[in-house]
Each structure stands twice: as structure tokens, then as C-alpha cells.
Amino acid sequence: MTLADKVEKRLASELLPGEHVVYGVLGFRTGGVRKTMVGGALGIAGVAGAAAMGMATRRGGTDVPATALPLPGRFIVGLTAQRLLVFSIGGVFVGKPRKLLHAFALDRIVWMSEPELITGVAQALRVSFGMAGEGVLSFEFPRLQVADARNMVNRIRHSLPDEQETTE
Numbered sequence: 001m002t003l004a005d006k007v008e009k010r011l012a013s014e015l016l017p018g019e020h021v022v023y024g025v026l027g028f029r030t031g032g033v034r035k036t037m038v039g040g041a042l043g044i045a046g047v048a049g050a051a052a053m054g055m056a057t058r059r060g061g062t063d064v065p066a067t068a069l070p071l072p073g074r075f076i077v078g079l080t081a082q083r084l085l086v087f088s089i090g091g092v093f094v095g096k097p098r099k100l101l102h103a104f105a106l107d108r109i110v111w112m113s114e115p116e117l118i119t120g121v122a123q124a125l126r127v128s129f130g131m132a133g134e135g136v137l138s139f140e141f142p143r144l145q146v147a148d149a150r151n152m153v154n155r156i157r158h159s160l161p162d163e164q165e166t167t168e
Contacts, residue, residue, distance in 0.1 A: 003095075007078040007087065010097040016082055023079040023152040026095060027086075027139040029071045030126060067135035069102060077139065079152050081159075082106060084129070086137070106159045108132045115153050117146070125149045129156075 001009075003024030011021065071086065076097045078085035083103055090098035111130040118124045118140070125146045128138040141149035 003076060004078070006096045007076060007085070010087065011078075011085075011100075014100070015080070019080045019082055021078055021080050022155065023077075023148060024097070025077050025141055025145050025148050025152055026089075027075050027077045027141055027145075027149075028124070029073055029075075030128075030138045030140055069131065069135045069137045071101070071137075071139060075101065075139075077141075077149075077152070079155065084109070084137075084156065102137065104131055104134070104137075106156065108134070109156065109160060112153075112157060112160065115150065125153070127153055 003026065004021045005024070007024040008015070008021040015021075072088055074089050074095070076087045076089060076095065078087065078097065083105055085100060085104075086102040087097035088099040088101055089095040108131050109129050110132045113126075113128040116126045118126055123143040123146065124140040126138075126140040127149075128136055130136055
């Protein structure tokens with residue numbers, strides 16, 4: 001059973017009409033992959049830095065508070081055609097989605113940072129999203145999840161209307 005299947009099973013009666021889960025990917029709070037892999041002590045990346053990244057896909061006219069949205073150390077990111085979802089993880093060895101922490105309609109994404117591949121032993125794909133009226137959702141995906149994460153992020157990027165590359 002894939003992580004996307006587990007997310008769909010967890011949502012069961014909470015899915016919107018016609019909605020199905022496209023991706024389910026293990027994620028970490030920014031800096032969490034390195035901390036987990038190497039025992040380093042990288043902190044959470046600053047929200048101001050995420051908001052000021054050089055290249056971002058932006059949806060004009062909507063404000064995003066410069067506040068990091070709370071995330072546990074590890075979680076599952078789910079994507080449907082309508083929503084971006086974040087779940088806490090249940091289970092010790094086999095992670096499965098537990099509590100729904102965040103659920104955002106895709107049209108609430110105001111901007112998305114250019115995905116950044118962090119190289120080295122603790123390889124990770126890092127990305128941030130500005131959520132209208134809510135704050136910044138920042139996370140990274142570990143080495144074994146990078147391909148799925150990149151596909152999921154590209155799908156989100158293509159779902160944004162009037163996408164345009166801007167320099168901050």
C-alpha cells in the first residue's frame with residue numbers, strides 16, 4: 001500500500017465529492033532531514049528568508065503573514081486535485097497518516113518557492129508555500145522521497161493560475 005493510498009484511506013469520509021489523493025509523501029520540518037540523518041542541529045529556516053527567496057511562483061494581490069505554520073518534526077504531505085494536506089504520523093516503523101494538521105485549498109497558495117535540492121549525505125528537497133491569510137508552510141523531503149516530492153511540487157506549480165516567475 002502506497003503512502004497516497006494510506007492518505008486516501010485515512011481521509012475516507014472527509015474527501016470532497018470527486019476528490020482523490022494523487023500524492024502522499026513523507027516530509028520533515030525544514031532542517032529535519034539533516035538533524036535526523038546526521039544528528040546535526042539545524043534550526044527551522046526563517047520565514048522571512050523563505051518569503052524572500054529569489055525565484056518564486058506568485059499569485060498577485062494576496063497577503064501572506066510572515067508566520068511559520070506549526071509542523072511536527074516528521075509528517076505526511078498529501079495532495080489531491082483540490083487540496084494540500086499535512087498529517088501527523090502514527091506508527092513507529094510503518095508511518096501512516098494520523099491527525100489532519102493543515103488542509104488548504106490549492107487556490108489559497110499565494111506563492112511557492114523554487115524547490116531547492118540540498119546535496120550531501122542528508123540530501124533533501126526543500127520548498128515553501130505562502131498560504132493566503134495563514135502564513136508560510138515550509139518543509140523538506142528526504143532522499144528517498146525526492147522524486148515523488150519533485151513530481152508533487154511540479155503538479156502544485158501547474159495548478160496555480162496565472163503563474164509567473166518573479167524576482168523578489
